[in-house]
Structure formats: structure tokens, C-alpha cells
Amino acid sequence: MPTDAPARGLILVIEDEPAIAELIRLNLVAAGFAVRLERDGEAGLAAISRHSPAAVILDVGLPGIDGIEVCRRLRAAQDWTPVLFVTARDDEVDRIVGLELGADDYVTKPFSPRELVARVATVLRRTQRVTEAPATxxxxxxxxxxxxxxxxxxxxxxxxxxxxxxxxxxxxxxxxxxxxxxxxxxxxxxxxxxxxxxxxxxxxxxxxxxxxxxxxxxxxxxxxxxxxxxxxxxxxxx
The missing domain is CATH 1.10.10.10 (Winged helix-like DNA-binding domain superfamily/Winged helix DNA-binding domain)
Known part of the structure; x- marks a missing residue:
């Protein structure tokens, strides 16, 4: 899938529902992010390796390799790219499993696209913040x-x-x-x-x-x- 011109960093969206993926893409682009879309876990893992995104928005219910397994493989490989889960399941067990695997945040469908963008920006501020604390x-x-x-x-x-x-x-x-x-x-x-x-x-x-x-x-x-x-x-x- 095409990548928009880079601005605030590349966000990889791994989402198999085209309408939801496009809605996320439009809001991220409007906020100044570059976006790449993938529709399944295998393609998403390959894109993470190839493009080194600033963050990943990851649907849990993907075909083939689901989002939980994608996150598990990333963390097992010591890849700590920020991951935000998106899922249709509003179950605490699912949410806890995602967090225990090393996800940085979690939103449930239906969600506010603006809230999702704000959470992406918050996670990126964490990784980019370098001046507010002593050296050690x-x-x-x-x-x-x-x-x-x-x-x-x-x-x-x-x-x-x-x-x-x-x-x-x-x-x-x-x-x-x-x-x-x-x-x-x-x-x-x-x-x-x-x-x-x-x-x-x-x-x-x-x-x-x-x-x-x-x-x-x-x-x-x-x-x-x-x-x-x-x-x-x-x-x-x-």
C-alpha cells in the first residue's frame, strides 16, 4: 500500500477492514503523520522490518497471524516499536493479554479517530522526550x-x-x-x-x-x- 509523504513520522496501520483503515489513515495524515497500510499480520511484520515505523496501530482480529501474535513476535525479537492495539472485543482478558505482551496502549471499536491520533502522539512523545529529566x-x-x-x-x-x-x-x-x-x-x-x-x-x-x-x-x-x-x-x- 502507498505511503504518504513523511512529516511527524511513519505510522504503520495493520487493519483488515478497508473502511476503518482508511478512516485511521485520513486522520493520521491530517495530523501530519506518514502512513502505510497493511491488511494482514505477515505483511505487517514484513513492513515493520522493512520500514522501521515510529509506531504501529495493530488490529487484534487479523486474518492468518492475528495482532496478538504479531506483537508477541516483535517483542520476542527485542523489537520495542510502540504498538497500539485496536480491537472489536471489549473484554478485560483480551486487553490484559495485549498489555502483558508489551503493547503500549489499547482502544476498542468503535473509537474516536481523534482520540486514537492523540494516543499515537502521546506514545511518540514518550520515545522522543529527552530534556525534562536529569541525565541519570x-x-x-x-x-x-x-x-x-x-x-x-x-x-x-x-x-x-x-x-x-x-x-x-x-x-x-x-x-x-x-x-x-x-x-x-x-x-x-x-x-x-x-x-x-x-x-x-x-x-x-x-x-x-x-x-x-x-x-x-x-x-x-x-x-x-x-x-x-x-x-x-x-x-x-x-
Missing amino acids: LQVGSIRLDPVERRVHAGDHEISLTATEFDLLAYLMRRPGRVFGRDQLLSEVWGYSAIAGARTVDVHIAQVRAKLREASPIRTVRGVGYAVEPNRAPGQAGA
């Missing part, structure tokens, strides 16, 4: 570089999605302070409780799983989450 943040053995967007646990580099990185960075900039789920949704995702508190819980769980025993994130029951500066190894999940 460190809590315990976790070292985070906001400029290069890299995280290390001791000498081991940790691969995080754009959303996981920003969630960890937000907490690490304010060690010891407790943040509620709604506040994290607003500050990190850029919107309020429309996504549900479960979105935050799943991303926190993913970050903890990747950091393992080095994770400094503490759960404050009934309130939210905080990074504990002096948290002992093995105690991060409490």
Missing part, C-alpha cells in the same frame, strides 16, 4: 537514562516498552512518594480513568517481572504505587 536516575541497583532511554539493573540492560519506561521513570523521579492509579494514568498515559486502573496494575507487574529482585516498586494497598529508595532485594512486590 538511580534507585538501588536500577539506573535509568532518560536521554538514551535505557535501563540497567546492575550491569544488565533491561528492555522496556515506551510506556513501561515512562512509568518507571515517573516513579523514580519521585522516590518515596505514593501515586494513585488515576494519577499515573493521567501523568504517564496522558488521559484519565477511561483506560481503567487495571492498565496501571498490568504495566507495574510487567516492569517488576523484568526488573526481578532488583525492582524498587512498592505497592501501597488501597492507594497505589511508589518507588522505595532503600527497598531490600526480594521485597519489591510487597
Whole structure:
């Protein structure tokens, strides 16, 4: 499928319903993005490899290789291109599975094209933001570089999605302070409780799983989450 002239970055849309794909394309182009359309998972994976898009809008219910498998293969290959799932299924289990695979956001059909464009722009701002934080943040053995967007646990580099990185960075900039789920949704995702508190819980769980025993994130029951500066190894999940 043709690609529009580049402007704010190339967005790959993998959507098998032509009318929906065209609606997304028109709104992205109007917002200044370049767009490439693909209609199935195999072609989408090939296009990601060939064109290195800034972000991928990925329909879950694709023919052949579905969107879940496309995302699984990307993350297994250590490809952390931002992924936004679009699906007709408004089921929490589907949503959680998508987030656990490393999706950065999730919208359900029918959706507002303007909202989808806004979420794409938010994800891209995360990956392009380099000046708002000190060169390095460190809590315990976790070292985070906001400029290069890299995280290390001791000498081991940790691969995080754009959303996981920003969630960890937000907490690490304010060690010891407790943040509620709604506040994290607003500050990190850029919107309020429309996504549900479960979105935050799943991303926190993913970050903890990747950091393992080095994770400094503490759960404050009934309130939210905080990074504990002096948290002992093995105690991060409490």
C-alpha cells in the first residue's frame, strides 16, 4: 500500500477492514503523520522490518497471524516499536493479554479517530522526550537514562516498552512518594480513568517481572504505587 509523504513520522496501520483503515489513515495524515497500510499480520511484520515505523496501530482480529501474535513476535525479537492495539472485543482478558505482551496502549471499536491520533502522539512523545529529566536516575541497583532511554539493573540492560519506561521513570523521579492509579494514568498515559486502573496494575507487574529482585516498586494497598529508595532485594512486590 502507498505511503504518504513523511512529516511527524511513519505510522504503520495493520487493519483488515478497508473502511476503518482508511478512516485511521485520513486522520493520521491530517495530523501530519506518514502512513502505510497493511491488511494482514505477515505483511505487517514484513513492513515493520522493512520500514522501521515510529509506531504501529495493530488490529487484534487479523486474518492468518492475528495482532496478538504479531506483537508477541516483535517483542520476542527485542523489537520495542510502540504498538497500539485496536480491537472489536471489549473484554478485560483480551486487553490484559495485549498489555502483558508489551503493547503500549489499547482502544476498542468503535473509537474516536481523534482520540486514537492523540494516543499515537502521546506514545511518540514518550520515545522522543529527552530534556525534562536529569541525565541519570538511580534507585538501588536500577539506573535509568532518560536521554538514551535505557535501563540497567546492575550491569544488565533491561528492555522496556515506551510506556513501561515512562512509568518507571515517573516513579523514580519521585522516590518515596505514593501515586494513585488515576494519577499515573493521567501523568504517564496522558488521559484519565477511561483506560481503567487495571492498565496501571498490568504495566507495574510487567516492569517488576523484568526488573526481578532488583525492582524498587512498592505497592501501597488501597492507594497505589511508589518507588522505595532503600527497598531490600526480594521485597519489591510487597
